[in-house]
Amino acid sequence: MKTWFITGTSKGFGRVWAEAALERGDQVVATARNLDSIADLAERYPDTALTVTLDVTDRDAVLAAVAQAKDRFGRIDIAINNAGFGVFGTVEEVSDAQARAQMDTNVFGALSVTQAVLPIMREQGAGHIIQVSSVGGVHAFPNLGIYHASKWALEGFSQSLAAEVAGFGIKVTLVEPGGYGTDWGTASAVHADPNPAYQPLRDAMAARRGSTPQGDPVATGPVILQLVDMDQPPLRFFLGKGLAQMIRAEYDNRLTEWDTHAELSQQA
Template identity: 65%
Template sequence: MSKVWFITGTSKGFGRIWAEAALERGDRVVATARNAATLADLVERYGDNALALQLDVTDKPAVEAAVAKAHEHFGRLDVVVNNAGYGLFGMVEEVSEEQARAQLETNLFGALWVTQAALPFLRAQGSGHILQVSSIGGVNAFPIVGLYHASKWGLEGFSQSLAQEVAAFGIKVTLVEPTGFSTDWNGPSAVTAEPLEAYAELREQFAAARAARLGVRGNPEATGPAILKLVDADEPPLRLFLGAGTLDMIKAEYAKRIAEWEQWDDVAVAAHGIVEEVA
């Protein structure tokens, strides 16, 4: 049976690629973007299988209305993809209050509003799969994108809780964690804070390290089949990395964490205090 998708941020990048992958195989897609005009070609190519809606995910009432309209139009929702988001570049000290709040409003709260709006429909039908587009930066962190990490770590946290809360209703949750791909995440869609001279040397060092770490960027088009395989799985994972080198990176990161926790475990245990046994 064909699936009904609700995807945010489908004007370009992963959202567009995944919408097209779903439509190409005969699924139906509710595609949303801040500018609905960018979605006109999807409707032209795929006809009644595509519904284009204008949506700013930071507008909670608009999110609720869009999700309700999507459900009314197609009669169900099978896959909800929270893809809308952007990168904020700047050291923690450099980021303005406005920039920090805007980053969290889109990347974290936008996904939360869509998730909350979709859940009553998914619970009622006893099925559904929520895909939260996180990042390798949702399980690791680097300089210059601290507030971006904050938004993705927040998404990771509530989504892991959510997966446990909704499992009994037949609803699956997967955090999709891409590494570096040739999208415009760090291009026109990105926001950059005003740099401070104090961080100039670190900025140069990080840029060189990042270029060496990422190597050849992934091809976004290759993620389409992976996402289709994910949503077709009977038992999808809570987390799915996208891209080469991700597993090795996280193994190394967690090895460092465990070594440090073990080194300080005596302090941690001592901090528990003495618990007197009751006779």
């Protein structure tokens, strides 16, 4: 039996993964900003589910929630930083407040949870931290620059983290989903005030999204269970179809560009 600590479990991936873990008999600390949205988990699994109100941008609340999890179940085997959202807007359009809120949740929220669970996992000599990144953590599209910045930051500190904690028996995995039928791009999204100059770009991106099939979030539950059961889980893990081909092309373009200008680079 494993004990999970998951942020953002009111819907989407967090909800699916919490239910998958509980259904197989694991213990889950499910957190969300609105406790009513996850109250049914505690009702259905009174012995193995602990529901906690949590806004990950409140560091003191994060520390208290992790302490509550330790008090209830004695350990934390898996911590999943799933809470997050996307800001839609070009770099010129996004407000300072929107950019800072994006970083506060997607980067600093994940950092607070990570720092809170690490002493427990070091004491245990084991643990698995799963950072929910995105295919947008290794690629970037127009109209999502600040969101990409948050995920690239998450990828960077998590790769360093993996090297820092390997000697303590702690694993780190960046889960990089593609497009799924969650409300990430709808109800949960934040939109910058539009500048008409960028409307053709927005129209093109909307058409592209509309023609791309969306994955079923429920199908990810069994996959995540297999991932957390691995003895040697990967640092990076694509979640969804067609992502490896997309990113392989992106990295081929990067290598070509670097090689093209290699002679000039080495003159410095």
